[in-house]
Amino acid sequence: MVQPRPRPHLLRCVGQAFKGCRATHSSSDSYRLSIARLLDDKPAYAKDVVVTGFVRSIRNQKQRSFASIGDGSSLESLQALLTPAQAQSLSTGTAVRFTGSWRPSPNPKAQSHELHVADVDIIGPAEASTFPLQKKYHTPEYLRTMPHLRTRVPLNSTLLRFRSDAIAAVTNMFYKDGFTQSHTPIITSSDCEGAGEVFHLDSSQKGPKTKDDDGTFFRAPKYLTVSSQLHLEALAQSVGNVWTLSPTFRAEKSDTARHLSEFYMLEAEISFTEDMNDVMRVVQNTIGAITKDLESGSRVGKELLSVSPDLDLLPRRWRGGSRDFPKVTYTEAINILRSSSHQFEYEPRWGAGLQAEHERYIANELGTSWDASVPVFVTHYPKVIKPFYMLSTAANENSRETVDCFDLLVPEACEIVGGSMREHRLEPLIKSMQACKMIPPGPIPSDDELGELKWYIDLRRWGSVPHGGFGLGFDRLLAYLAGVPNIREMVTFPRWVGRCEC
Numbered sequence: 001m002v003q004p005r006p007r008p009h010l011l012r013c014v015g016q017a018f019k020g021c022r023a024t025h026s027s028s029d030s031y032r033l034s035i036a037r038l039l040d041d042k043p044a045y046a047k048d049v050v051v052t053g054f055v056r057s058i059r060n061q062k063q064r065s066f067a068s069i070g071d072g073s074s075l076e077s078l079q080a081l082l083t084p085a086q087a088q089s090l091s092t093g094t095a096v097r098f099t100g101s102w103r104p105s106p107n108p109k110a111q112s113h114e115l116h117v118a119d120v121d122i123i124g125p126a127e128a129s130t131f132p133l134q135k136k137y138h139t140p141e142y143l144r145t146m147p148h149l150r151t152r153v154p155l156n157s158t159l160l161r162f163r164s165d166a167i168a169a170v171t172n173m174f175y176k177d178g179f180t181q182s183h184t185p186i187i188t189s190s191d192c193e194g195a196g197e198v199f200h201l202d203s204s205q206k207g208p209k210t211k212d213d214d215g216t217f218f219r220a221p222k223y224l225t226v227s228s229q230l231h232l233e234a235l236a237q238s239v240g241n242v243w244t245l246s247p248t249f250r251a252e253k254s255d256t257a258r259h260l261s262e263f264y265m266l267e268a269e270i271s272f273t274e275d276m277n278d279v280m281r282v283v284q285n286t287i288g289a290i291t292k293d294l295e296s297g298s299r300v301g302k303e304l305l306s307v308s309p310d311l312d313l314l315p316r317r318w319r320g321g322s323r324d325f326p327k328v329t330y331t332e333a334i335n336i337l338r339s340s341s342h343q344f345e346y347e348p349r350w351g352a353g354l355q356a357e358h359e360r361y362i363a364n365e366l367g368t369s370w371d372a373s374v375p376v377f378v379t380h381y382p383k384v385i386k387p388f389y390m391l392s393t394a395a396n397e398n399s400r401e402t403v404d405c406f407d408l409l410v411p412e413a414c415e416i417v418g419g420s421m422r423e424h425r426l427e428p429l430i431k432s433m434q435a436c437k438m439i440p441p442g443p444i445p446s447d448d449e450l451g452e453l454k455w456y457i458d459l460r461r462w463g464s465v466p467h468g469g470f471g472l473g474f475d476r477l478l479a480y481l482a483g484v485p486n487i488r489e490m491v492t493f494p495r496w497v498g499r500c501e502c
């Protein structure tokens, strides 16, 4: 009988201290561990440990040299002890593989352990004279000029890992709550928000030659998506609650710390509900999923707090999401703004949009009504300043027509979430589109007149149900939670007006 070949021991660990930890087998019977793993597990002693990473700095003494190594898995570096001869061809930026023994450090205040290097492999040399990152403070503006290298900076790698953890946390939450994750198209035919901020695809690319070929690839103008909402609405009417975390594009010429031309929006659509509170609760749960993860003592949470011990992370402010965020109507918000003695650049006026200064004021005033600051919901904005798809509020006071919608505001980033109940009835939807001049007036527009959104209107003809949803600016939320003042640090390759590098 043929004996099955024994499976290689991929997880054979070095010494008792490494039992159960994940390691990568290497040809020399030694084991590669991430720096985070070494630092977290703090094994007392281990030999033949392999560490790969990038030299952050080198310090030479007569008898020995010290290299500080980072591999992006941890904010902290690993201290490696070498002979001056071993350190000779190392410089900041060099990619290395060190094999050696991991031993308690004689100076535990500086680092608990250090790696006594036996073998040095230079995997990727770095030209010392031109490498632009040194072990010193570089301004965010300087680092933004080199997004391809920026994540070699420990704090930037922490932010990237924070993002990754946050995606895992929300994915888990939605999965547990029975939402279906969906991928919606990036190339679209319509401007969902009607704000004229779409990027047009360059359609000079020739498509297949046919008799009705107009010379463009899709034979009609196409855009990069400004929101997945309309497509999610279609899916919500087939499979129930859905969500997506997708790239979103806005050709908005806002050169601020809050705006990007390409960003990630987390959008969800909740079907078979007439209650906007159901939608707002999902917003809270989404934010709560990320903050709970931070609060649970995750590595990233600890790293963020170690950089900024005063960082007022939402978990501490919000006590684990056990309370609802404060809510105020737009009309109440306008009254608060108008009765304030604060000098606004733009006068707050019913019927006009809230400016960033107004949003900041409301978030500060109402978000600190508890013992610390939390986000604030502002609901029921005037219909005239909102997109066509929002459901009109049933009881409109003083003939001021409002819609069932909400924005979630924080002082640092202003609006981080926008959501609404959707107009799910055929005739009111057509009227609303006509009022927005999206389709011609008249009783029943023809299919041709309904244009690119005919499919969306069709959804109201066959089994339409009350539903609502929201879009959460994922990068803005993460920047807010991590205490990062500019969204451009939250995105590895940021694009904004005038800037698209790498």
Ligand SMILES: NC(=O)C[C@H](N)C(=O)O
Residues within 6 Å of the ligand: 192, 193, 226, 227, 228, 229, 267, 268, 418, 419, 420, 469, 470, 471, 472
């Ligand atoms: N899914 C949403 O409700 C987001 C909304 N369409 C927006 O772009 O603000």
